[in-house]
Amino acid sequence: MSASAVILAAGAGTRFGGAGNKVWALLAGQPLLWHGLAAFAACGAVDEIVVVIRSGDEERLASLPQVGLPLHGVVGGERRADSAWAGLSRAGGEYVLVHDGARPLVTPSLIQRVLAATRYHGAAVPVLPVADTVRRARDQFLKSETLDRRDWVLIQTPQGFRRDLLLTAYAEAHHHGRELPDDAAAVLSLGHPVATVPGDPANLKVTRPEDLTLAKRILAGSTP
Numbered sequence: 001m002s003a004s005a006v007i008l009a010a011g012a013g014t015r016f017g018g019a020g021n022k023v024w025a026l027l028a029g030q031p032l033l034w035h036g037l038a039a040f041a042a043c044g045a046v047d048e049i050v051v052v053i054r055s056g057d058e059e060r061l062a063s064l065p066q067v068g069l070p071l072h073g074v075v076g077g078e079r080r081a082d083s084a085w086a087g088l089s090r091a092g093g094e095y096v097l098v099h100d101g102a103r104p105l106v107t108p109s110l111i112q113r114v115l116a117a118t119r120y121h122g123a124a125v126p127v128l129p130v131a132d133t134v135r136r137a138r139d140q141f142l143k144s145e146t147l148d149r150r151d152w153v154l155i156q157t158p159q160g161f162r163r164d165l166l167l168t169a170y171a172e173a174h175h176h177g178r179e180l181p182d183d184a185a186a187v188l189s190l191g192h193p194v195a196t197v198p199g200d201p202a203n204l205k206v207t208r209p210e211d212l213t214l215a216k217r218i219l220a221g222s223t224p
């Protein structure tokens, strides 16, 4: 049963600031994107990687050190969902794992965990419990509304799906003009269940500059 990884690297990196797309920022001497590619190659359960890049990044992608799996570069779109669709359209596996290129600390064991649950349930995502109180706030002041955190989880990637299911879900979402924060949202809107597996607190999304500092500390094995 073949599996493809679709790694999304076509964002603008607006919140990260600075020049260029954050997936090319260096972590331990290699771009953030490369670390994710290496983890998928090391997991031993994926047959190919589709890397979704911005137009103009083709040479940069080709110049990355090889990771030992076939890499196919495709150009992404304006929104994350557009890029996921572009990657999905190139993926050939029976199963697909869609991953943020901005999550460099994904591990082979997390990938294997997601893929095993995906094979069983058709759709699976890694999640973290919410440790802090979650309360609505506006204009720098708290509102009284507080969520029961036991009912909520934080969602990570990679998110795994049967490829035919995710293709149908994205086609439907596009047809209805739905905004999709992640890939699971498309599948959930079909009414299909999405299983959860334990995520990894270290699998952070590098969103702002301080996240890169944290990722460096985690990789160096020091206490954040």
Ligand SMILES: Nc1ccn([C@@H]2O[C@H](COP(=O)(O)OP(=O)(O)OP(=O)(O)O)[C@@H](O)[C@H]2O)c(=O)n1
Pocket (backbone or CB within 6 Å): 008, 009, 010, 011, 012, 013, 014, 015, 016, 022, 023, 052, 076, 077, 078, 079, 080, 081, 082, 083, 084, 099, 100, 101, 102, 103, 205, 206, 207
């Ligand atoms: N049109 C887009 C938007 C996002 N992504 C990718 O999706 C992942 C998660 O997105 P996010 O963290 O929001 O990245 P950016 O869109 O680059 O950041 P920002 O929203 O701050 O501009 C990133 O790996 C990003 O490269 C993508 O491939 N195509």
Ligand SMILES: C[C@](O)(CO)[C@H](O)COP(=O)(O)O
Pocket (backbone or CB within 6 Å): 080, 100, 154, 155, 156, 157, 181, 182, 183, 205, 207
């Ligand atoms: C897919 C995701 O990483 C799950 O937590 C998240 O939804 C991406 O959000 P972003 O605003 O595109 O960073």
